[in-house]
Amino acid sequence: MIISSYDAGALSAALGIGMSGIDGLGVGAAWGRVGPGGATTPDRHDETEVFVIVSGHGDVLVDGVRHPVTAGTVAGFEPFETHVLENTGDDDLVFATLYWRDAPRAALAAGRTGQRHDQRPQFVFSTPPTPNGDLHLGHLCGPYLGADAYVRFQRMNGREAWHLTGSDDFQSYVQAAARSEGGTPAETAARNSAEIAATLKLLDAEPDQFTATNADPGYRADLRAFFSRLVASGGITAREAPALFDTASGRYLYEVDVSGGCPGCSGATSGNICEECGEPNSCVDLADPVTADGSTPRTGTATRYMLPLHRHREDIEAHHQRGRVPARLRDLADRVLARAPHDIALTHPSTWGVEPAEPATQGQVIWVWPEMAYGFLHGIQALGRRLGRPWQASAPQDDWRIVHFFGYDNSFYHSVLYPVLYRLAHPGWNADIDYHVNEFYLLDGGKFSTSRRHAVWGKDVLDARSVDAVRYFLARTRPEGRRTNFTWEQFGSAVQDDLIGTWQQWLHHVGDRLEREFSGTTPDAGLWRPEHSAFLARLETRRRALTEALDRDGFSLNRAAEELHGLVTDAARFSRTETTSGSERRRGEARTTMALELAAARLLARCAAPVMPRFAGRLSGALGDQPPTTWPEFVELLPPGTKADLAGQVFFTPIGADAP
Template sequence: MKKVLVFAPPPTANGDLHVGHLAGPYLRADIYARHSRMLGNETYYVCGVDEHQSYVAFKGRQIGLDPQETADKFAAEIEQTLAAAHMQIDLMVRPTRLPHYKTFMEKVFQQLQRDGKIVEREEPCLFCDACQMYLFGAYVRGICPHCDAPSGGNSCEACGRPHEACELRHPACNICGAKPGVDKLTRFFMPLSPYEKQLREYFDTAIMSSSIRALGEQMLKDGLPEIAVTHPANWGLSAPGLTGQKIWVWFEIALWHFAATQALAETIHEPGGCERFWKGTDVEIVQFFGFDNTFFYSLFFSAVFQAMDPQICLPQVLLANEFYRLENLKFSTSRNHAIWGRELLRDQNVDLVRFYLAYSGPETEQTSFVFAEYEQTVKKELLEGVQGWLLHLGSAVSDEYSGIAPSPGVWTETTHSFYDRLNEILRKAEASYSAKEFSTQRAARLLLELAREARFFSHSESHWRRVSDRRLTRNTVIALELLAAKTLALLAAPIMPGFSACLWHDLGQTQSLQALSWPHDLEWIRPGTLISNLNRNYFELYEDVKSLSRPVAAHT
């Protein structure tokens, strides 16, 4: 057994989470962590809330709240949405409520200043004369200097590369729309080039999505930039050494990981504290995030960690996802083209939503939440496919065996073949949940493949029930179907925990599904076990998805 620390990015507290957010790092991290626990690992899923982004203060201006009130409002909504989606998060960390957080940030910042790893520079910046403010982050828009896509102040969602706000082409103030001027300003910068050797070695050894590796290798080839780590602002943590400036939130989030881990260590009474996780040889650290944040989580954070202490172990696994769209268009709250997570989860069975988001999630390419496809998938694959097969199996066990699991009897070529297919699905599912091949899409499709194989097998072998001399063959058929149902409950547990727990109980299994180790081999249901209620509606909260034929209006 090893310790596994799974991180999902702290969502920015400038709005609730819509379905696009949930389908990305939050559900993916939850599925990974649940599977890791089933492997017997001591696993912790850590998330939080990003309260100090410029987007929080910007949103507050729009809705008439100060930044802290804005952060409080949306942090509460974010936590409620994650809970509604049955995310099994072990610790949610809010910076403004974490003791010693500010002191820790200042201490590390000052140490890096003294070590010469953060340096003072006078560089060009954007300034809006009309608004009398320095523009960065949420306050400016323009054209990315690297890929010509529309971009915000300090990084591009399209290509994932960072840039200075003054490098934007055709910049405009997001408050008044005016074209800003260019001024000189002294800020603190962190050069990344001193860590090039360590970063190259890291990219050669870590498990990471190809999109992460490609961006990192190209930036290493082009030469690593210097990154401004302070900005003049009225919201955030004050930067030691420069009056009126705040620590850039992405530098803060890098250090947030250690503050969060220390809070976790105190919660679980880990005597080694934060270092037990970040310097332990028996610890796996896994980081999920969206592709647009690839630079920060792969290059920038790694450089910050090495600057702090070269003995820190960098995350062994980095897994990125692409953007999730709605009806093939980008989610947009301003155009009311969005579905808030809590609104969907309020009306739909949570496991159905989790399944579809895993099934259609944006792993290596942008994908889309399409209502017609959601309806078709739920009805055909889950209600008619999975539910239909379990109903048929429940009736057979009840009518032919008085609800008691039989022992396997006589085997045929067909029963041997079905057993082999179950084994193959188990192996593929194990790979789909692993770090090297992690794919919720493949895992979800394997659940459907198992149900389709079982349904086909059930109907093809149902004829033996009419042949009295082949009772032992029929016993093998039903025992194999029960084995398939048990395997389905186990394989589906990371994606559909509620469904799996109910099915597990109905199959007469008394031990906790969460406490079990992942099955490396198929495990029969013990003969004589009482099988109950397989004819129940496992998705009873499901309602007609035609009621969702148009996007739920987003509240801006």
């Protein structure tokens, strides 16, 4: 017999609270105490765990959903469920925890991680582009295609998900573009914002909410209110600090106005952020800084609102325990926080942007990057008004799941700066955010660049005939975890070899045989040979792999495109090896072969829908099937007697290697 009693004197720090072990039970066990107003750090592991509440009361948050607990409550957690225990009372919350490894249970949970009982509304953001130009393929392959495919898959699985973006009108790069064009920043932003929205439409990636910040009538006032909350928190203060100025004009310099050597990686960088290593700079710490005209700036001082980022290490680390945060983002946070003390200027002297309400910043604007932290909440509020939902930017909720798609050069802002700003402005909000980051997409070995016009513009290649081919190629080659390169030759070859030479050729072959042998009508399966059941199992393996590639935790368009192509190559191989001569003696086997090939085509249509929606719809129609609105839970044969017309369909057309 083993008896263990709670002993406050035996507690030591663990998981952000006091804990002590219980030995000899055969499973992991411990006592825990959460003080009034306290909480455990977010925990997520492969063990099954049970909390037994002994005294006190509070809330347990499981994957962001809040449940009240009190003395006598038993709460069980499946493997990989993120859980936090909060004390909402005035006395200690005391609990016992038991935890153990169950390999089959963990494996089952891992297979349904993104599909568990999480039915919270999902707000999926692609980073608002800078309207200093239109969108090119480097933009489209990353945040915009990613967010669109993610939302389509979530909706096919019955979950509420919306794609939100807009135009980041108050960027300093917009002001620089306006100067070079001889117009005003407002004119430049409005013109390019409209072009951006039109290009997203051509990509079949129209967002559910598109916010043009300079044109939104309530945006400025609400942004000022958010900034005032930051000031009222005491977490940011107006103080004098070193800054760079143009020697001739005395103009304050930041971002696009200045460049030099990055203090983090020593590579060449513009002001405030390094695209190579992702680390921020304060401009005055650049090595050998130069202005846009090549002159050497002078160092002076400016009074701006400053955030001492190094004081928020615990908040950042706790936030990174809560959602999907790739290792490279966590490493970036570690590098930045190791540079303590590290202050971030949240306002800058400028004539373009939104001025705070605070008099200490007269002549300054809220820097567009911290502004964006509010902009995401504003987008949710604007979407809610249209949908009749009670979502307020001033009162974000724990049951919101936010999903961000962005390029690595924006990583610091999204995954380090914004969690701190949210904690200051809304201290009671446990922001649950997933991050999906892409690296740079190169064009003939060099970075896509709007300002340098080194780009393939979306409008140059997208139309109703090409959009699915573009989406397929970008999904196959987008830079996930590594930089990748676009060439017209590779794009044309992928369309010709994959989509026309493999996909379309196989579908035509199936259609020809269906017409010739079964008068265009889907047969019922007949005699099943071992090869038939093995192919059905292979299709099911592809279905599961595609589910994992498109779901929340394992999302990868590279893998999804590879699996779609693998599904077709499997089917084409099966067709080559199992097509019989058509003799009456083999009629039963031929029926099964045809039924399985049509089942493979049906699976292709449904699983391609998030990545290639037009192709998926046309293929479903050619199969005499319903539009692919739900994700398949298993491989299904087409109903016998269904009329299908595959032989004459042109799903893809060639793309020349000398395309514009």
